[in-house]
Amino acid sequence: MNLLDGKIVSQAVKDRLKTQTAERLLQGKKAPHLAAILIGNNGASETYVASKVKSCAEVGFTSTLIRLEESISEQDLLFKLTELNEDFDVDGILVQLPLPKHISEQKVIETILPSKDVDGFHPESVGRMVQGLPAFYPATPYGILLMLEHYKIETKGKHAVVIGRSNIVGRPISIMLNKNEYPGNCTVTVCHSHTHNLKGICLQADIIIAALGKPEFLKGDMVKEGAVIVDVGITRVPDASKKSGFAIKGDVDFNEVAPKSSYITPVPGGVGPMTIAALMMNTFKACAAKD
Numbered sequence: 001m002n003l004l005d006g007k008i009v010s011q012a013v014k015d016r017l018k019t020q021t022a023e024r025l026l027q028g029k030k031a032p033h034l035a036a037i038l039i040g041n042n043g044a045s046e047t048y049v050a051s052k053v054k055s056c057a058e059v060g061f062t063s064t065l066i067r068l069e070e071s072i073s074e075q076d077l078l079f080k081l082t083e084l085n086e087d088f089d090v091d092g093i094l095v096q097l098p099l100p101k102h103i104s105e106q107k108v109i110e111t112i113l114p115s116k117d118v119d120g121f122h123p124e125s126v127g128r129m130v131q132g133l134p135a136f137y138p139a140t141p142y143g144i145l146l147m148l149e150h151y152k153i154e155t156k157g158k159h160a161v162v163i164g165r166s167n168i169v170g171r172p173i174s175i176m177l178n179k180n181e182y183p184g185n186c187t188v189t190v191c192h193s194h195t196h197n198l199k200g201i202c203l204q205a206d207i208i209i210a211a212l213g214k215p216e217f218l219k220g221d222m223v224k225e226g227a228v229i230v231d232v233g234i235t236r237v238p239d240a241s242k243k244s245g246f247a248i249k250g251d252v253d254f255n256e257v258a259p260k261s262s263y264i265t266p267v268p269g270g271v272g273p274m275t276i277a278a279l280m281m282n283t284f285k286a287c288a289a290k291d
């Protein structure tokens with residue numbers, strides 16, 4: 001078993017971006033600028049946004065964190081987004097999900113200009129990605145591809161099983177792994193909550209992407225010897241032994257699955273840091289596209 005270490009790979013990606021950003025500045029060009037909107041006081045969202053802002057500082061990007069009250073109206077949020085769309089200095093815009101119930105996620109996603117859509121959620125970004133055109137890839141699937149690439153994991157002709165079909169992880173990674181380029185050319189099976197015989201399907205997988213949000217769901221007897229396992233899940237489960245009062249669990253039972261796998265991501269320290277590295281890559285690209 002080998003670890004797919006998201007901390008190491010994300011650091012390598014960020015080191016490259018730091019060098020490229022310094023080169024931009026030497027050439028008299030602007031630093032990439034990410035604007036992040038955080039609404040309300042969700043603990044997990046606070047942590048994610050703080051990591052994104054910290055990563056911007058690490059690589060030399062400018063960042064603007066905009067904190068808004070939980071009670072902000074949808075109209076006011078959309079107005080704020082329009083302002084950011086029109087601000088030439090801002091290259092990438094992200095709105096941390098989930099949103100308060102009274103705000104339409106779809107309207108928010110569609111209001112962000114596709115050229116600043118560094119989360120890759122806008123229908124135009126998704127459509128371009130599906131058609132194989134240059135596009136911002138959604139950060140988590142993109143981070144997974146960067147990790148597979150870093151470890152030179154063979155994907156051509158492999159059977160990849162994706163568990164989960166959300167717009168932000170399962171569905172896009174299934175399309176990306178199926179593309180006619182490396183990392184890709186997999187035969188992909190997408191599983192979801194109505195899939196029959198999930199265990200039988202997983203046992204045929206060379207690569208499993210677990211993205212269903214159910215702690216330690218994937219057990220040792222669901223995985224064939226030598227499979228590559230990517231655990232996207234992040235769930236906070238109560239744990240009195242931790243200072244925070246919770247532990248972070250992935251969707252894979254690591255202790256059972258790791259001995260059977262050839263490569264496996266840990267949680268934490270796997271896909272999470274790669275998501276942020278991918279976001280940084282998208283922000284750099286958004287900025288460079290304006291040169």
Ligand code: NAD
Nearest residue numbers: 140164165166169192193211212213232233234271272275
């Ligand atoms: P989601 O709730 O939107 O989607 C879950 C999917 O899993 C659904 O398509 C559902 O059909 C499927 N599913 C649920 N139960 C199932 C079952 N028993 N068998 C098969 N399929 C089942 O979740 P999401 O937004 O895609 O997130 C999934 C997990 O990944 C969560 O734990 C989330 O916190 C985590 N996540 C991590 C990162 C990261 O950076 N590491 C990023 C995004 C999401």
